[in-house]
Amino acid sequence: MKNKFLIVLFAAVATLTSCKNEKEVSKEENKDVKKYFNVEIEASAAKSDNFAMYFSEDGTTNFKDINAVWAGIKGGPEFQKVTFNLSEEKMPTHIRLDFGLNNDQDSVVIKNVKVDYFGKDFQFKGSEFFKYFIEDKQFNTKIDAAKGTVTILKKDGVYKTPYYYPAQGSIDGIIKITSTKK
Incomplete structure (x- = not known):
């Protein structure tokens, strides 16, 4: 009888410990999941x-100033992460990216872009930029497939x-x- 009691007790402790570990893993996995749209x-x-x-948010490319998020970047050759976070209630259907207001800017190099919502994302290298955004010939660009970058340069100085x-x-x-939340 004592052996049966110990076996049942051991099984109960093992089950509770196993469930506790699963819950801890779930919490850790969800810790880094952002609950909003970000680029x-x-x-x-x-x-x-x-x-x-x-x-x-209306399925059009009618972009208004009230629906813009700004982020700064420091000058220099090092790559930096520039992040645009929207509030939880915002759900874009289309996005437009603007690279700089500084008229003295010489060049901007894009290495990678990641679009994320509730841990679901799509990302691409800079060299694939024009598969996701429309190339505009008024801007001078140079694609380097080996480095996976697109460089935006001055045009006519x-x-x-x-x-x-x-x-x-x-x-x-x-x-x-964005079609389904996690």
Whole structure:
């Protein structure tokens, strides 16, 4: 009888410990999951500047100033993460990326872009940028597939704030990650 009691007690303790460990793992996995829409760009800029992400929530590319998020970048050759976080109640259907207001800017290099919502994301290298955003010939760009980057340069000696509207790849990616919450 005593042996049966010990076996039952051991089984109960093992079950409780196992469940506790599973719950701890779940909490750790969800700890880094952001509960809002965000875009993270790994980039470098020759000079300090400000980038913007405009967004719409109505399925159009009608971008308004009230739907813009700004983030700064320090000048220099090192890559930095520039993050745009939206509040929980904002759910974009389209995004536009603007790379700098500094008219003295020399160049901006985009290495990676990650779009995330509740831990679901899509990301791409800078060299794939124009699969997700529309190339605009008024801005001078150079793609380096080996480094996985796109560089935005002055055109005719002038740096004009480059902005890029979403291509179908970007729209499809946003629909895919926002269609269901985790």
